[in-house]
Amino acid sequence: LLWENYLKAYLAREEARARAGLISRVTLEKKKSLAGHMGALAGQNIRDLKAGQIMDFAALDLGLAPKTKADLLAELAHILKEAEIRSDIEKAPHVPRVGVPRHAPKWMSQDQQAAALEKIPQDHRPIFFFLMQYGCRVSEACALCWDMVDVGLGMFTLSRTLSRRRLSDNTKQRRDNPLPIVGWFGDYLAGRPPGIGPTPVFKNPEAHPAKNPTGMYLPDFLNDRWAEALGAAGLDDIALKNATRHSAGNQRRREGWDEGLIARLLGHASTVHTRRYYVETDAEMLRGKMGATVGKLPKKGREESGQ
Numbered sequence: 001l002l003w004e005n006y007l008k009a010y011l012a013r014e015e016a017r018a019r020a021g022l023i024s025r026v027t028l029e030k031k032k033s034l035a036g037h038m039g040a041l042a043g044q045n046i047r048d049l050k051a052g053q054i055m056d057f058a059a060l061d062l063g064l065a066p067k068t069k070a071d072l073l074a075e076l077a078h079i080l081k082e083a084e085i086r087s088d089i090e091k092a093p094h095v096p097r098v099g100v101p102r103h104a105p106k107w108m109s110q111d112q113q114a115a116a117l118e119k120i121p122q123d124h125r126p127i128f129f130f131l132m133q134y135g136c137r138v139s140e141a142c143a144l145c146w147d148m149v150d151v152g153l154g155m156f157t158l159s160r161t162l163s164r165r166r167l168s169d170n171t172k173q174r175r176d177n178p179l180p181i182v183g184w185f186g187d188y189l190a191g192r193p194p195g196i197g198p199t200p201v202f203k204n205p206e207a208h209p210a211k212n213p214t215g216m217y218l219p220d221f222l223n224d225r226w227a228e229a230l231g232a233a234g235l236d237d238i239a240l241k242n243a244t245r246h247s248a249g250n251q252r253r254r255e256g257w258d259e260g261l262i263a264r265l266l267g268h269a270s271t272v273h274t275r276r277y278y279v280e281t282d283a284e285m286l287r288g289k290m291g292a293t294v295g296k297l298p299k300k301g302r303e304e305s306g307q
Contacts, residue, residue: 025163107247119229127202135248146195177267249278
């Protein structure tokens with residue numbers, strides 16, 4: 001029951017869950033990374049941990065960003081609560097929470113996206129077009145295979161992610177996201193010979209035939225090409241996820257889509273995340289709408305109020 005042994009056993013159980021498809025490999029790797037910051041609890045018997053010790057741990061300066069610190073404490077709380085459920089401890093001690101400053105994510109307009117795309121080599125543009133149109137996660141676009149595409153029905157399904165060059169039959173939300181084939185994507189699919197089974201829809205012409213025989217795009221490769229394109233276009237640095245996924249959400253919101261439809265497109269499990277990023281932060285929309293309304297107020301009323 002020493003903390004380091006208990007943590008090792010916990011990660012072994014999570015590894016088994018990942019092999020069974022109950023959690024994604026991405027989630028597993030994040031858990032392992034967070035566990036690496038829990039060394040200050042080593043040598044403690046998990047049954048002897050008190051709330052005060054946990055509070056002291058939470059107060060340590062670990063050099064982590066607020067979001068990472070919040071994730072670390074949330075994972076610690078999860079481990080201790082699971083220990084209680086397993087009857088390894090009588091009651092889980094309280095774990096304090098860390099507030100995370102909320103900032104509206106960076107995003108790009110369609111004109112800015114177009115300027116960057118012009119600097120992407122022609123052979124690589126399709127997957128970037130796809131990311132911008134559907135707003136999916138980069139690893140999900142890399143993992144889209146022909147067995148999840150039904151051209152006859154005009155549908156495809158995002159059901160996998162790519163992690164450490166391995167396909168995982170789980171998305172981040174662990175739920176399939178069926179989407180319609182529309183616009184240029186239909187023409188793109190019609191011009192490609194359909195692959196058999198889990199072969200990638202988007203193939204990287206620069207993939208190493210020995211190291212990457214299926215020719216799948218890797219997220220790191222796409223991130224590098226994107227950074228190069230931004231530099232060539234003279235645009236400010238912005239992560240590919242923000243330039244595609246967050247941009248799709250913000251663009252659709254400004255086109256009048258409601259939060260439920262945006263959540264459906266982006267594969268959010270609920271509208272809570274959608275509201276936080278694409279509804280509560282649309283101050284510029286409010287500025288335009290309110291500016292137009294203020295201009296229509298009766299002139300006499302404005303004069304009396306000092307306007």
